[in-house]
Amino acid sequence: MTLHFYFAKRFFISFLIVAFAFLVLIFMIDFIEHLRSFRGQDVAFVEILELVALNVPSSLHQTLPLMMILCSIMLFLGLSKSNEFAVSYRH
Numbered sequence: 001m002t003l004h005f006y007f008a009k010r011f012f013i014s015f016l017i018v019a020f021a022f023l024v025l026i027f028m029i030d031f032i033e034h035l036r037s038f039r040g041q042d043v044a045f046v047e048i049l050e051l052v053a054l055n056v057p058s059s060l061h062q063t064l065p066l067m068m069i070l071c072s073i074m075l076f077l078g079l080s081k082s083n084e085f086a087v088s089y090r091h
Contacts, residue, residue, distance in 0.1 A: 010078065014071040019060070022067055026059045027052060 030052045038048060060067075 007075075011071065011075050014074040014078070015067070018067050018071040018074060022060060022063055023056065026056055026063070030055050030059065 031048070034048050034051055
């Protein structure tokens, strides 16, 4: 059971890293897109940030399958790199 918790903890850490990277990337791209669409209009900077913050959860939800695949790959590469993935088999 301890091994399961260890893998879950490592998976959760890799998920947080990947999710944060996607969050920053989505926020920046959406922010630039909103700045471009509201160019020339009298819209406050804070209002654009609010719109972007409201769009980010939807975008993260759409990219969740990709994030899960990437964090799984990150987990298994990290385990194999540190030789923790090699498990001995006994009869």
